[in-house]
Structures are given as C-alpha cells and as structure tokens.
Amino acid sequence: MNLPKIYLRSGREDAIRRFHPWVFSGAVARTEGEPQDGDVVEVLDKKGNYLATGHYHNGSILVRIFSFQPVIPNVAYWTQKLANIRTVRAALLPPATNCYRLVHGEGDGCTGLIIDMYNGVAVLQAHSIGMHRERNLITEALKNVFGNELRAVYDKSAETLPDEYAASVQNAYRYGLVDVPHEVEENGHKFLVDWISGQKTGFFLDQRDNRNLLARYSAGKKVLNAFCYSGGFSVYALQAGARLVHSVDASQKAIDLTNRNVALNFGEAQAADRHEAFADDVMKYLQAHDDEYEVMVLDPPAFAKSLSARHRAVQGYKRLNAEGLRRVAKGGILFTFSCSQVIDRELFYNTVVAAAIEAGRQVRVLHHLSQPADHPVNLFHPEGGYLKGLVLWVE
Secondary structure: OOOOEEEEOOOOOHHHHOOOOEEEHHHEEEEEOOOOOOOEEEEEOOOOOEEEEEEEOOOOEEEEEEEOOOOOOOHHHHHHHHHHHHHHHHHHOOOOOOEEEEEEHHHHOOOOEEEEEEOOEEEEEEOOHHHHHOHHHHHHHHHHHHHHHOOEEEEOOOOOOOHHHHOOOOOEEEEEOOOOOEEEEEOOEEEEEOOOOOOOOOOOHHHHHHHHHHHHHHOOOEEEEEOOOOOHHHHHHHHOOOOEEEEEEOOHHHHHHHHHHHHHHHHHHHHHHHEEEEEOOHHHHHHHOOOOEEEEEEOOOOOOOOHHHHHHHHHHHHHHHHHHHHOEEEEEEEEEEEOOOOOOHHHHHHHHHHHHHHHOOOEEEEEEEOOOOOOOOOOOOHHHOOOEEEEEEEO
16 A cells, blocks of 8 residues: 655654654655545655654644554554553453553554443544544454453544544444443442443543552541542442541532442442532532541542643642642541643642642652553653652641
8 A cells, every 4th residue: 555655854753763653743844645634644754764654634743653663554453453452451450350441542552542441341532533534443353352252342532533523423332232331340349330421431440550549548537539520439448448438529420420339339328328429519618618538539630631721720739739638637648639631740749739838738748649550651652641649648
C-alpha cells in the first residue's frame, strides 16, 4: 500500500527517533499525497528515511504514531498487538479482579485508544478519528484474542472524539449485547458498572491500587469519601472495618449507584448501619458540617482540561484542600488527588502546600500516589502520567 508521506524539517526528527508518539504541525516540511483526517500515513525525515506510521489529523498534533516500524494496520496487526498487551496485563493484575484497563493509549503504543475490560465486556474509547476508523478491525482483534471470554464490545467514543467529528458519532455495541449495570469484581469487591450512561467508561479503574491503600488506614475510623461517584473508596473502607463512612457527590445518580454498590457488598442492613450518602456539592458540604473525619478522600473530577484553565484550577484545588484539611481530625489521614493532565506533579504538590498553610495545619507526606500498572506511562511521553495523589498525615 502506497501511504501518504509526512516529511519533517531538519532536526525535528530527533523526538520521533526518541519514540515520542506525536508529530506537531510545526515540525513538518512537506506532505506527499493528500492525506485526509484519519488516514494512515508514514513519517520520514528530510532525507526520506522512514521514522514511524500513524494517523493523520489536520491540527496542532498532525500525526499520532502507533508504530515505529512500517506496518499496515489490519486485523492480524491489531490481534498481535492486543495479544502482547494482554500477556503483560495477565502478569500484573491482582487476584479476584475481572475489570482493568487493557489498552492505555500512548502507554501501550496505541495512541488515541482506550480499552477497558469489565468482566468480559470491552469498552472502547477513541480519542482520534483515525483510531475510531480502526474500530471494526480492533473489534475483530479482540474476538481473536479473547475468544469465548469476550461477551461484548461497546464503542463509547462520542464523548472523546474531536468536536468536529463527535456530533456525527453514536455510541453503540460493535459486538454482542450485555445489559447494564453489569457486575464486576476488583480485589474481591463487587461493583455495578454502567458504561452506557456512566462517567468515562463506567468505572474509575485508575484508583484500584489507591483504594487498596485506603483500606489499610480505615479500620475503626470515620471516613469521608468526597466526589464518591460509584463508591469505590467507600466499599474498600467499609470492608476494612471503618466505623462509619460518609459518601458525598453532587450527582444523585452517583449517590444511588454508591448505595447500590455498598448494599451489593454488605447487604441493606449493614449498609444502613455504617454508611450514609449525601447528594451535595462537596465544598458546601465541608463548609456546612462540623464533622471531623479520621480519614478523608478528595478525588475530584479534572478541574482543568486545557492550559488556559490551569490557573483557575489551581485556585480550585487550593480551596478544596484547605477546606478538607480543616475537617481532618488531629492525627488523621487525607488522600488527595488531581487527574488534570495540565496540572503536573510538582504544581499539585505546591498547591497542597499552599492549602495546608491556609488551613493552618501541620502536615507530613506519607505516600506519593499515581495510576496502577495497567495504566502504563510511555517513558518518552510523560504526559500519560496524569493521576497524581498524596497521602497526608495531618497533625
């Protein structure tokens, strides 16, 4: 196949030779052929030496690379790629866990593609039109790799594609059909997942290890899970023997799902005895209640999705953490997170320092947290390390 070719300016090939998965428009000297958005193209240096293969999109990121070897992305290619990735996942997943991230974009050499597995159901999200065009090939590859274990493939890309394409895309099953909510297991805990109407692909898989860590601090404690969504941290805390857990989220739908997940694991009676859930704005809740918590989780949604929103996001994180620190009991523990990609680890740390100063609390760092191993970070694309967290001992 004669693919369109993208020639780079002199000296701009170095980043690609270091395996960075993006080609920026400013690095391009000329284009051979007439590639359209989503087309597969080859990237070459100024002299015509091959560098990489990727998907073209006319924007600031001109090419999203998925291979540094000449390839044609057919079913055989995707089958081999996904089989290799699955082998790694099998080695790193904990026991009693059937939900995990199978493909994590650049971290797995699949720029623009997310695939989450939920007890036999693959939920696919494409972040580029090129990767979305591969969806049928990827579906066939998933069937080849998982065989009878695969019950369904659901494409949920309408929320993640560029705006000019998202409007014409509808989320739909590409293979099979499974009713939602669908029961999954994580570290022996049970959860109901709704990939059709839930946030992201239906469950925040990236907090699995951090939920496990929370359990170590929760026995006998009064715990607040703020921005609880489906109650992941709440279930882990209760299983570990927390005395009382309060779950707070602005969404009544999230609160209903949290209550269902708590009842699924502990039954209605015990759920009512040790767990209370509140549909409320987290900041308003913290300001309106005098309760002190021995363990607190602050896991807000992304406050900034672009550099232009970063300053406002930093102020938001500062206010939230200051208010949270005021409600942590003396000697208590705060788990605090940011999933905003434009807020790097150092900036988040400094923001929490500023919050501690504002709250007048003496604080020690016990853990620096990140995403689990099924969300790998490409060494040459550190932007993939989006989840940042701190565990703080508050005096």
